[in-house]
Structures are given as structure tokens and as C-alpha cells.
Amino acid sequence: MHDAEVPVLTLDGPSGAGKGTVARLVSERLHWHLLDSGAIYRVLALSAERGGIAIDDVAALRGIACTMVVDFRLDERGKPQVLLDGDDVTNAIRSEACGKRASHVAVLSAVRGALLQCQRAFRRPPGLVADGRDMGTVVFPDALVKIYLTASVEERARRRYNQLIGQGIGDNLPAILKDIEARDVRDCTRAVSPLIPAPDAVVVDTTRKSVEAVVDMVLSQIRRRSGCAP
Ligand SMILES: Nc1ncnc2c1ncn2[C@@H]1O[C@H](COP(=O)(O)OP(=O)(O)OP(=O)(O)O)[C@@H](O)[C@H]1O
Ligand SMILES: Nc1ccn([C@@H]2O[C@H](COP(=O)(O)O)[C@@H](O)[C@H]2O)c(=O)n1
Numbered sequence: 001m002h003d004a005e006v007p008v009l010t011l012d013g014p015s016g017a018g019k020g021t022v023a024r025l026v027s028e029r030l031h032w033h034l035l036d037s038g039a040i041y042r043v044l045a046l047s048a049e050r051g052g053i054a055i056d057d058v059a060a061l062r063g064i065a066c067t068m069v070v071d072f073r074l075d076e077r078g079k080p081q082v083l084l085d086g087d088d089v090t091n092a093i094r095s096e097a098c099g100k101r102a103s104h105v106a107v108l109s110a111v112r113g114a115l116l117q118c119q120r121a122f123r124r125p126p127g128l129v130a131d132g133r134d135m136g137t138v139v140f141p142d143a144l145v146k147i148y149l150t151a152s153v154e155e156r157a158r159r160r161y162n163q164l165i166g167q168g169i170g171d172n173l174p175a176i177l178k179d180i181e182a183r184d185v186r187d188c189t190r191a192v193s194p195l196i197p198a199p200d201a202v203v204v205d206t207t208r209k210s211v212e213a214v215v216d217m218v219l220s221q222i223r224r225r226s227g228c229a230p
Contacts, residue, residue: 001125003120003123004142006123006124006125006126006127006128007032007126007127007128007143007144007222007226008123008127008128008129008130008135008140008142008143008144009026009030009032009127009128009129009130009143009144009145009146009147009218009222010130010131010132010135010136010139010140010143010145010146010147010198010201011023011026011129011130011131011132011135011147011149011218012131012132012133012134012135012136012137012146012147012148012149012195012197012198012201013133013148013149013150013195014150014153014156014180014183014184014187014188014195015099015156015160015180015183015184015187016151016155016156016157016159016160016180017149017150017151017156017206018149018151018159018206018211018214019131019132019149020036020038020131021211022149022211022214022215022218023036023129023130023131024080025211025215026129026215026218026219026222027129029215029219030126030127030129030219030222031126032126032127032128032129033122033123033124033127033128033129034072034122034128034129034131035119035122035128035129035130035131035132035135036072036082036131036132037115037119037130037131037132037133037135037139038099038102038131038132038133039070039072039082039093040070040115040118040119041102041103041105041106041115042093042094042098042099042101042102043068043070043082043084043089043093044061044064044065044068044102044105044111044115045093045098045101045102045104045105046084046089046092046093046098046101047064047068047084048060048061048064048101048105049098049101051064055101055104055105056104056108058108058110058111059110061105061108061110061111062108062110062111062114065111065114065115066114068084068085069083069084069085069086070082070083070084070118071083071086096160096164096171096176096179099183100179100182100183103183103186103187104186106133106186106187106190107186107190107191107192108192109191109192112134112138112192112193116138116139119132119139120139120140123140128140130143133187133193133195134193134194134195136148136197136198136200136201137193137196137198138193141198144222144225144226145202145218145221145222145225146197146198146200146201146202147201147202147204147218147221148197148198148201148202148203148204149204149206149214150203150204150205150206151205151206151207152207153177153180153181153184154177155207156180157173157176157177157180158173160176160180161173161176164176202221204217
């Protein structure tokens with residue numbers, strides 16, 4: 001199968017909309033590959049921080065983006081793991097601080113350009129579920145199905161708060177809400193690849209929908225377009 005024939009499902013939207021959760025479940029149901037593009041931006045931000053590189057040092061950041069080796073794999077218990085140059089950074093990249101730094105480096109056009117090919121390389125048979133901010137608009141404009149997930153900012157902050165509490169990381173809801181609002185503004189207003197629904201995306205507000213209902217809706221969209229979803 002030629003790359004362009006490999007079907008892609010894109011899931012874009014703001015932080016906490018449920019993209020990662022839905023992407024993982026749908027990819028498992030379809031046995032398709034999974035691209036968590038936000039993890040790549042997070043790994044870059046972490047690598048820069050570890051190297052003492054400022055979040056606006058374009059040349060140095062582009063250098064890291066071109067040379068870092070990011071691996072996604074399952075550990076011996078089947079849990080997803082992210083490696084940076086062989087080092088396990090799965091937990092380190094998940095902090096709110098790392099997400100915030102990622103959204104700063106993500107405004108840089110040179111960085112986004114350097115990461116484009118690495119993201120497109122995930123398109124392999126039998127198919128790809130790609131989660132991010134510009135999957136349907138820039139990285140895979142010819143995707144079979146494009147979904148834009150959203151939810152109210154209060155709901156997204158509540159979800160993130162519950163997630164952090166569940167992980168035993170005490171946090172504060174008003175601070176999370178403020179961070180998510182600031183990240184939304186940065187992601188939606190940047191000059192390059194801003195977060196917007198692709199013109200041909202199906203927009204789904206998940207505020208009062210269960211994860212299962214969203215997964216079913218996404219699978220039904222794929223079924224409608226290709227007849228291949230279970
Ligand atoms: N429809 C939903 N209803 C309730 N909780 C949800 C729903 N979808 C996701 N969640 C929960 O919200 C939290 C954030 O979800 P998730 O990480 O999938 O969001 P995301 O859009 O990928 O965010 P980010 O872009 O920041 O990675 C998780 O704890 C997840 O279980
Ligand atoms: N395709 C993408 C994916 C992510 N970003 C930026 O990275 C930040 C972290 O992403 P998460 O999905 O892991 O929270 C995000 O806020 C974006 O700024 C991006 O620009 N493009």
C-alpha cells in the first residue's frame with residue numbers, strides 16, 4: 001500500500017477535550033497505529049529544558065527537533081512508554097509545566113517544519129489515528145476522517161484536575177483553569193498552524209458526553225467513510 005492510500009483519522013482540539021483517550025481506544029479497536037503528536041512537542045520542550053536552552057532560541061530548538069530520537073513503545077506490562085534518546089521520559093513529559101513549555105516551542109515555525117516529516121512517518125498500514133492540534137489542517141490534510149473534539153474550558157480543567165488527583169499529584173483547580181485558558185490562547189492565536197477545525201472536520205462537543213459515546217461516534221464516522229470500523 002502506498003503511503004497516500006493508508007487511511008488516517010485525525011483528532012484535533014484543545015487540551016483536555018479527550019483526544020488522547022479517544023485516540024488510544026479507537027486505535028485499539030481498529031488495530032491502527034497511533035500518533036500522539038503532543039508528546040513529540042513535549043519531548044522537545046523537555047530536552048530543551050534539560051539542555052538549558054531557552055524556549056525562544058529558534059536555532060537550538062530546531063537543532064534538537066532535527067536530531068532527537070523519540071520512541072513510542074509498550075513496556076513489559078503493556079503500558080505505553082515514551083523514550084527520548086533511549087531515556088524513559090513517560091512521566092516527565094506529562095507535567096502541566098512541560099505542556100506549557102511545549103506550547104511555547106510549538107509557536108515556532110522552524111520547529112514545526114522540522115517535526116513534520118517525523119509525524120508523517122507514522123502513516124503506515126493498516127491505518128493511523130493521529131492526535132494533536134494541526135493533524136487535519138497541516139500534517140494529514142488528506143485524512144479519511146477529521147474530528148475536532150472540544151469541551152467547555154471549565155469541564156476540561158475539571159477533567160485535568162481529576163486526572164492529577166488520581167495520579168496523586170495535588171493540584172489546584174483555579175490554577176489549572178488559568179493555565180488551560182492561557183494555553184488555548186497560545187495554541188489558537190499563533191501565526192503558524194493555529195488550532196482551528198479543518199473545514200471538513202466533524203466538530204464534537206464532549207462536555208456532556210461519555211468517553212464511550214465519543215468513541216462510538218468516531219467509529220461510526222469511519223464506518224460511514226470506509227466501511228472498515230468494527
Ligand atoms: N468525554 C469525557 N468525559 C469525561 N472525562 C473525559 C472525557 N474524555 C476524556 N476524559 C478525561 O479527561 C482527561 C483528559 O483527557 P485527554 O488526556 O484524553 O485529553 P487531551 O485532549 O488529549 O488533552 P491534551 O491535549 O492536553 O493531551 C483524562 O483524565 C480523561 O480520562
Ligand atoms: N500537533 C500538535 C500537538 C501539540 N502541540 C503543542 O504541544 C502542546 C502539548 O500538547 P498535548 O496535546 O500533549 O497537551 C500543546 O498545547 C500545543 O501547543 C501542537 O502545537 N501541535
